[in-house]
Amino acid sequence: MSEAEIEGELRGAIARLLRDRCGIETVAALADGPDQWDESLWRALTEVGVPGLPVGEEHGGGGAGFALAAAAQEELGRRLAPVPTVSLVAVQAALMAAGSDVAERWLPRLTSGEVVAAVATGRTADGWSAADDVRATRGRDGWSLHGHVPIVADAPAAGLLLVACVTDDGDPGLFLTEIDASAGVHALEALDPTRPLGGVTLDGPAERVTGPSGHDTVLAAAENAALVMLAADMVGVGAEATGLAVDHAKTRHQFGRAIGSFQAISHRAADMFVAVESARALVAAAAGALDEDPGSAETRIAVRLAAAQAVDAAVAATQGCVQIHGGMGFTWEHPAHRYLRRAKGAEALIAFPDRLREQAVTAVLHSRKEDSHA
Amino acid sequence: MERDVFEADHRAFREVVRDFVTREMAPHMERWEKAGIADREIFAAAAKVGLLGFNVPEEFGGGGVDDFRFNAVVAEELAASDVHGPGFTLHNDVVAPYLLKMANDEQKARWLPPFASGEEIWAIAMTEPGTGSDLKGITTTAVRDGDDWIINGAKTFISNGINSDRVIVVAKTDPAGGSKAFTLFVVERGMPGFTRGRNLDKMGLHAQDTAELNFDNVRVPAANLLGEEGRGFYQLMTNLPEERMSIAVSAVAASRSILDQTIEYAKTRTAFGQPIGSFQNSRFLLAELDTEVDIAQVFVDRCLRALSTKELTHVEAAKAKWWTTELQQRVVDRCVQLHGGYGYMNEYPVAKAFVNARIQTIYGGTTEIMKEIVGRALGV
Numbered sequence: 108m109s110e111a112e113i114e115g116e117l118r119g120a121i122a123r124l125l126r127d128r129c130g131i132e133t134v135a136a137l138a139d140g141p142d143q144w145d146e147s148l149w150r151a152l153t154e155v156g157v158p159g160l161p162v163g164e165e166h167g168g169g170g171a172g173f174a175l176a177a178a179a180q181e182e183l184g185r186r187l188a189p190v191p192t193v194s195l196v197a198v199q200a201a202l203m204a205a206g207s208d209v210a211e212r213w214l215p216r217l218t219s220g221e222v223v224a225a226v227a228t229g230r231t232a233d234g235w236s237a238a239d240d241v242r243a244t245r246g247r248d249g250w251s252l253h254g255h256v257p258i259v260a261d262a263p264a265a266g267l268l269l270v271a272c273v274t275d276d277g278d279p280g281l282f283l284t285e286i287d288a289s290a291g292v293h294a295l296e297a298l299d300p301t302r303p304l305g306g307v308t309l310d311g312p313a314e315r316v317t318g319p320s321g322h323d324t325v326l327a328a329a330e331n332a333a334l335v336m337l338a339a340d341m342v343g344v345g346a347e348a349t350g351l352a353v354d355h356a357k358t359r360h361q362f363g364r365a366i367g368s369f370q371a372i373s374h375r376a377a378d379m380f381v382a383v384e385s386a387r388a389l390v391a392a393a394a395g396a397l398d399e400d401p402g403s404a405e406t407r408i409a410v411r412l413a414a415a416q417a418v419d420a421a422v423a424a425t426q427g428c429v430q431i432h433g434g435m436g437f438t439w440e441h442p443a444h445r446y447l448r449r450a451k452g453a454e455a456l457i458a459f460p461d462r463l464r465e466q467a468v469t470a471v472l473h474s475r476k477e478d479s480h481a
Numbered sequence: 482m483e484r485d486v487f488e489a490d491h492r493a494f495r496e497v498v499r500d501f502v503t504r505e506m507a508p509h510m511e512r513w514e515k516a517g518i519a520d521r522e523i524f525a526a527a528a529k530v531g532l533l534g535f536n537v538p539e540e541f542g543g544g545g546v547d548d549f550r551f552n553a554v555v556a557e558e559l560a561a562s563d564v565h566g567p568g569f570t571l572h573n574d575v576v577a578p579y580l581l582k583m584a585n586d587e588q589k590a591r592w593l594p595p596f597a598s599g600e601e602i603w604a605i606a607m608t609e610p611g612t613g614s615d616l617k618g619i620t621t622t623a624v625r626d627g628d629d630w631i632i633n634g635a636k637t638f639i640s641n642g643i644n645s646d647r648v649i650v651v652a653k654t655d656p657a658g659g660s661k662a663f664t665l666f667v668v669e670r671g672m673p674g675f676t677r678g679r680n681l682d683k684m685g686l687h688a689q690d691t692a693e694l695n696f697d698n699v700r701v702p703a704a705n706l707l708g709e710e711g712r713g714f715y716q717l718m719t720n721l722p723e724e725r726m727s728i729a730v731s732a733v734a735a736s737r738s739i740l741d742q743t744i745e746y747a748k749t750r751t752a753f754g755q756p757i758g759s760f761q762n763s764r765f766l767l768a769e770l771d772t773e774v775d776i777a778q779v780f781v782d783r784c785l786r787a788l789s790t791k792e793l794t795h796v797e798a799a800k801a802k803w804w805t806t807e808l809q810q811r812v813v814d815r816c817v818q819l820h821g822g823y824g825y826m827n828e829y830p831v832a833k834a835f836v837n838a839r840i841q842t843i844y845g846g847t848t849e850i851m852k853e854i855v856g857r858a859l860g861v
């Protein structure tokens with residue numbers, strides 16, 4: 108099979124599974140109910156190997172790389188699937204980059220879907236950093252973490268947390284610590300209920316994934332993976348919102364004709380479509396770059412440009428979807444707001460497009476400078 | 482920028498309104514949002530201190546001031562606090578002009594006193610499942626039967642739809658259609674065949690009741706025909722400037738309020754040892770928004786003055802409506818962004834402002850329809 112055929116099969120299989128298990132009514136019921144995420148959907152996805160897609164076969168994964176993991180995530184985004192793949196893949200990427208004993212031990216459990224993992228870091232204009240209010244302490248029995256991280260995506264679904272923080276000695280470090288949604292995680296009410304958020308209080312044992320020497324590389328691997336997965340999710344969200352809007356524009360009549368025949372509507376839909384298609388191409392390129400050359404400056408740039416475009420496209424497409432639906436787009440029963448929430452949530456949580464572009468530009472300028480020195 | 486459209490009376494009125502909104506309304510918002518509707522008693526309480534009915538003549542128990550700037554003060558104070566609960570602006574800015582301009586003396590005597598005192602709540606029902614932008618597509622019918630009219634049809638998205646005691650209903654009275662086919666009727670709570678459908682759950686504006694209304698052979702006496710038979714469409718058109726200015730005024734006030742809160746946040750929240758607002762990107766963003774909101778305010782104030790002297794055209798009102806509500810979208814969008822992760826938490830006002838704002842470019846005539854109006858007036 109060609110790569111395109113493999114991708115097509117994978118997308119088809121996930122789309123079929125989601126059609127049965129993750130219809131918009133299911134998502135709506137979950138989002139409006141007390142559950143924080145769709146555990147039974149997660150188990151179904153686990154059975155078909157979704158959690159292990161990017162991980163190598165030596166760790167029990169599918170060895171499909173980020174390219175296919177991103178394709179799968181687009182399908183999940185399309186259906187607003189309330190499952191923690193973005194966070195999980197970020198942690199997997201970190202562990203693959205670290206290659207330490209601790210990493211080797213945990214990877215198979217994350218690959219099989221047995222354990223869900225999420226990421227707790229601080230955030231600066233340059234991207235992820237050590238969490239502000241967490242300290243790692245080395246005691247006689249090993250490491251422990253103490254402190255609080257106010258907002259952690261997917262924490263209510265997670266059993267394991269990858270924490271970036273500073274040690275008592277002032278060194279940066281990355282740690283794994285087990286958490287329990289029923290204790291220490293305080294579920295937060297967020298704009299987008301399909302991606303649960305939690306405030307996490309840490310006060311217990313941890314294992315060090317990497318010390319100061321590997322820290323930057325490993326954290327960058329996690330962040331790049333998270334950005335690509337989130338961007339793929341946004342392509343799905345934007346594509347579906349565009350599809351809904353176009354369907355409505357074809358069938359809703361005002362002034363004796365389909366509203367899609369008015370240029371205000373058809374041009375807006377066309378803009379939405381073009382934005383999402385460009386994002387899809389950029390995301391595919393970025394995911395491919397992650398597979399081929401994860402540590403390079405080019406990859407860093409490609410990932411950021413893809414994420415910026417994808418988030419912008421998703422916000423524009425979901426806003427347009429509301430507008431094209433008129434008053435109906437403002438009702439709770441119509442799914443338009445759920446897509447808008449997911450897009451806006453992604454933007455607020457991980458990927459401010461202007462910051463991502465600034466990071467990309469900085470990387471471009473930096474690599475130019477190095478070229479001219481060489 | 483100093484606003485010069487208000488005078489001492491308006492400023493004194495603003496104090497009263499602000500006091501009422503903060504003390505009597507804001508504390509109930511959470512409960513109203515959960516219930517999907519505000520307490521109907523709040524209408525009478527608000528009328529008592531003059532927030533409602535001020536534009537009704539004194540002989541009918543109102544305040545007797547016909548100056549839209551007072552309407553604007555109420556709209557602004559509600560918007561600034563994001564107290565979207567009961568449809569006060571609908572009463573003052575939309576329903577009142579219909580009753581004042583079109584009701585005959587007998588109807589005024591019957592309807593205005595309880596309207597002015599807030600004892601009776603009103604709504605206006607134009608939109609139907611099949612038609613929103615295109616009002617000529619209305620299919621609700623009214624057929625004459627002796628001295629009465631028989632109304633059949635369904636309306637949707639009606640603000641105050643659950644709380645309302647009387648509803649102005651736009652119905653088709655001439656099956657042949659055309660712009661002379663529509664007439665306004667006042668349908669009352671309890672009339673046989675008049676029922677309410679669902680109180681629609683919405684993306685935002687949770688404290689406002691927005692409902693479906695059904696009319697199944699509702700017998701309405703001719704005495705409840707508002708205005709003239711066959712003139713309904715024109716009557717709708719003449720009242721649109723008020724409704725659109727009401728939305729425009731709210732859009733600017735809401736934008737100003739959330740922007741000010743965000744500026745405050747940007748000053749106090751620090752990253753890398755400095756306030757986030759001091760990074761140039763954020764500072765420029767705030768500078769842009771502050772500039773645009775000021776510009777919007779000046780234009781709206783100019784329109785407001787024209788409306789208070791009855792000189793505002795419906796084209797000018799359409800310009801104000803679309804531009805300010807689109808600006809509001811940009812403002813709330815950027816303000817969420819500037820709040821970072823916290824902007825995404827429902828407990829922060831900015832998250833609510835974001836979803837509540839979203840309807841502004843849709844109801845009262847969509848942005849696209851506003852541009853149609855402006856564009857046509859250009860002769861293109």
Ligand SMILES: Cc1cc2nc3c(=O)[nH]c(=O)nc-3n(C[C@H](O)[C@H](O)[C@H](O)COP(=O)(O)OP(=O)(O)OC[C@H]3O[C@@H](n4cnc5c(N)ncnc54)[C@H](O)[C@@H]3O)c2cc1C
Pocket residue numbers: 359361362366369370371372430431432433434435437438604605606607608611612613614615637638639640641683686691840843844845846847848849850853
């Ligand atoms: C919270 C809320 C409160 C409301 N309150 C009331 C109320 O109290 N009373 C009342 O009567 N109604 C009320 N409405 C209804 C509101 O006024 C309508 O939703 C609005 O007019 C749009 O109509 P529609 O929803 O049918 O959209 P449509 O008319 O179906 O429009 C769908 C899309 O097509 C576009 N479109 C339509 N025609 C054209 C064209 N010619 N050129 C370009 N684009 C076009 C529109 O701009 C929109 O983007 C309310 C709605 C909401 C959500």
